[in-house]
Amino acid sequence: MADRIQTTPRPIRTPLSGEDGIDLSIIELFFFAYRDFTSDPDQILEAYGFGRAHHRVLHFVNRKPGLTVAELLDVLQITKQSLARVLKQLVDAGYIIQVPGPRDRRQRELYPTQTGRQLALDLARPQSRRIDAALKALSADERQTVEEFLKAMVNSDLRQQIDQISDRRQDARGLNEGEG
Amino acid sequence: MADRIQTTPRPIRTPLSGEDGIDLSIIELFFFAYRDFTSDPDQILEAYGFGRAHHRVLHFVNRKPGLTVAELLDVLQITKQSLARVLKQLVDAGYIIQVPGPRDRRQRELYPTQTGRQLALDLARPQSRRIDAALKALSADERQTVEEFLKAMVNSDLRQQIDQISDRRQDARGLNEGEG
DNA sequence: AATTTATGTCAGCCTTATTGACATATTTTA
DNA sequence: TAAAATATGTCAATAAGGCTGACATAAATT
Known part of the structure; x- marks a missing residue:
């Protein structure tokens, strides 16, 4: 009995916060916001x-x-x-x-x-x-900041894809001239 | 045959963009970013x-x-x-x-x-x-802006919960004095 | 003619969620 | 103290939305 090692591992009672400069509040905000x-x-x-x-x-x-x-x-x-x-x-x-x-x-x-x-x-x-x-409550500049932040969160190899969707104006293939 | 109405509905060929002042790019950015x-x-x-x-x-x-x-x-x-x-x-x-x-x-x-x-x-x-x-690339102020934006995206009735998690310093219940 | 490509579809599996029902231990209340 | 409420756990069935593998078809490419 005496030599049983650490039967029940010790509960950690200190809240995780900011270790190694990790900003947990933004991580959580992102989760809740989404x-x-x-x-x-x-x-x-x-x-x-x-x-x-x-x-x-x-x-x-x-x-x-x-x-x-x-x-x-x-x-x-x-x-x-x-x-x-x-x-x-x-x-x-x-x-x-x-x-x-x-x-x-x-x-x-x-x-x-x-x-x-x-x-x-x-x-x-x-x-x-x-x-x-x-x-x-944000100024135009601040809105731009938010948009750039979100964009920077996306994997860089996918940003091109986003630009295509967001910016590209459809090559005028004929607008709504479907069948009658 | 002649009086069949709209058998195949017409395909819409115009890209959805900005109708009614809807900003689709941020919506998409949020999706990709998350x-x-x-x-x-x-x-x-x-x-x-x-x-x-x-x-x-x-x-x-x-x-x-x-x-x-x-x-x-x-x-x-x-x-x-x-x-x-x-x-x-x-x-x-x-x-x-x-x-x-x-x-x-x-x-x-x-x-x-x-x-x-x-x-x-x-x-x-x-x-x-x-x-x-x-x-x-952002200044301290700009970072604050991003954080406030995310917070504002969360349902107001849940913001209190977030504050509790993020801000509250644990009432010193004894730090790691678990079992040995 | 053979191969590749774009799409569709069948079958089975996994994860994460759901609801409803019920069991147990404990606390609160009448 | 007996009854009711509460915190948690658990069983069973279901659903959504992913996955892999295998195979079919039509059309394009080689």
Whole structure:
């Protein structure tokens, strides 16, 4: 008995804080901020029987209409099997339509329908409101600071992707001249 | 045939951007930033057979040693059944120990072990490095701005909780005078 | 003609969450 | 003290959203 070593390991009673210059408060803030940020659309999605995965797909299809399945997989960094179910549901429910690629007919270009556009906006609105409220007190410069911080948090090899989505104005492929 | 209405809904070809003053780029940045932010610890956790859920539990137990199961559920906003499995694994693996509450013996106070403290630090470090890198170019004032922005993104009814975790210095319950 | 590519789909598995029901120990209350 | 409430644990079933592997098809490329 006497030579049993450390049967119950000692509980540590000092709160973790700032060791090695680690800033835990920002880590936590980021966690809480993102959780609440996603909770707004989550509530709306529930009424549609959709989840966060549907939201992401719908968002990027709206953001870059005509993107292909492969491009979408690249942005979302998930497998095609994971995308398949979600995408199918969005297509079946009439929020997204698939159009064979004009150049390469193997590709499926993804477009939102009017309903899909509307839902995407409805989902973005509360998030935008939350961000606006958080930025309300900030000057234009300060807002720029926040944006640069977020951008710097992203893996550098993915920043290009983001720029493409955010900045690129669609090459005028003909605006809404779909079928009648 | 001629009177079939809108068989295939029209694909919308205009990219969604800035409607109604909605800032989509920050919405997207937040998504990408958080994804990459969590990817760092996720990689480490994999080696332990743990997931993001374990990380969150371990983090807050380290942050506030002695917190009870109920308090932890409150912070994480999950059900006790969800917590149970994850917590059990962390306890079984020796990262957390449960101590009956001194006042109320129904309660289980949760404490990290030395190993648990170490793992929490190992997980926080890459996140801290990423944040540091993102804040590198910013002045002290600008860093404050970023922190305030994140805080403002959190539901106001939860901000108190955060303050408690982040600011409160543990009431000196005796530092590490556990068993020998 | 053979190969590669883009996509779809089937089947099975994992993690993290959920709800509902019930058990146990302990504290509080009537 | 007996009854009720509380803190926690646990069992079972379910769901969402990921994963891997395997295979099919159509179209493009070599």
